[in-house]
Amino acid sequence: MEISAYDDLRVITDNFNKELGRGGFGTIFEGILVDGTKVAVKCLDGFSQIKKSFLAKVKTIGNTHHFNLVRLIGFCIEKFHRLLVYEYMSNGSLDKWVFQKNPEMLLDWQHRKKIIMDVARGLTYLHEDCRQKIVHLDIKPHNILLDENFNAKVFNFGLSKLVDRDQSQVVTTMRGTPGYMAPEWLSSKITKKVDVYSFGVMVLEVLCGRKIFDHSQPEEAMHLLDFFKKKIGEDRLLDLVDKYSEDMQLHGLEVVNMMRVAT
Numbered sequence: 001m002e003i004s005a006y007d008d009l010r011v012i013t014d015n016f017n018k019e020l021g022r023g024g025f026g027t028i029f030e031g032i033l034v035d036g037t038k039v040a041v042k043c044l045d046g047f048s049q050i051k052k053s054f055l056a057k058v059k060t061i062g063n064t065h066h067f068n069l070v071r072l073i074g075f076c077i078e079k080f081h082r083l084l085v086y087e088y089m090s091n092g093s094l095d096k097w098v099f100q101k102n103p104e105m106l107l108d109w110q111h112r113k114k115i116i117m118d119v120a121r122g123l124t125y126l127h128e129d130c131r132q133k134i135v136h137l138d139i140k141p142h143n144i145l146l147d148e149n150f151n152a153k154v155f156n157f158g159l160s161k162l163v164d165r166d167q168s169q170v171v172t173t174m175r176g177t178p179g180y181m182a183p184e185w186l187s188s189k190i191t192k193k194v195d196v197y198s199f200g201v202m203v204l205e206v207l208c209g210r211k212i213f214d215h216s217q218p219e220e221a222m223h224l225l226d227f228f229k230k231k232i233g234e235d236r237l238l239d240l241v242d243k244y245s246e247d248m249q250l251h252g253l254e255v256v257n258m259m260r261v262a263t
Helices: 006-012 052-062 109-129 193-208 224-233 246-250 252-262
Strands: 019-022 026-032 038-044 072-078 081-087 133-135 144-146 152-154 161-163
Touching: 006 026, 006 038, 006 072, 006 081, 052 072, 109 133, 109 144, 109 152, 109 193, 109 246, 109 252, 193 224, 193 252, 246 252
Parallel strands: none
Antiparallel strands: 019 026, 026 038, 038 081, 072 081, 133 161, 144 152
């Protein structure tokens, strides 16, 4: 992981000209290194001072090496500038492949299954195999990126919490995205299970092809988790399989089995 100068990052992004996306406390721009390699440069908002916790987190994330985590290549802390340089993920975030109903962007069952397994591997590494355990705290489709081969990688560690290996739980302020936050947040102490809960919600979204809250649905179906509980009680989970994808319908029984695992 390299420390970069702000002027260098301004050059490789053509003065931050091509925006890739917003969210997660900043804006992401496309950059091109001297050797032609594309990168994603994230400009963070609201970091007016160098904070030890920020530096510690950057160093820890920078030292993680797993295929299913978006790789942090470098960072910049210069005056009031805070930037992170990541590997470029050409197919963007998972949400646009799950929630948009463009026929050309519908993922089939095999792709969705692989993406779910990829995210599970990334989370297992964060929770079990790092020197300091990392609880992500914001697992959702927007924070899962896809490379050119649709390999899924966990991204955006802005809310993450570092946990010593001898700790099973940690006290922290409530953070995350409504709908993906575990009931465990109601207590003052959390564990890695908050990520497992968010992962389960994300899996249901991927398999059903819809958001956790969807106001375009009939009233009884607006909240996916409540609707899921109703359908599982009626033994009608096949009703939830993404109806926009013929391939998902074809593999309905396998999809339902994964839904059961997710919950």
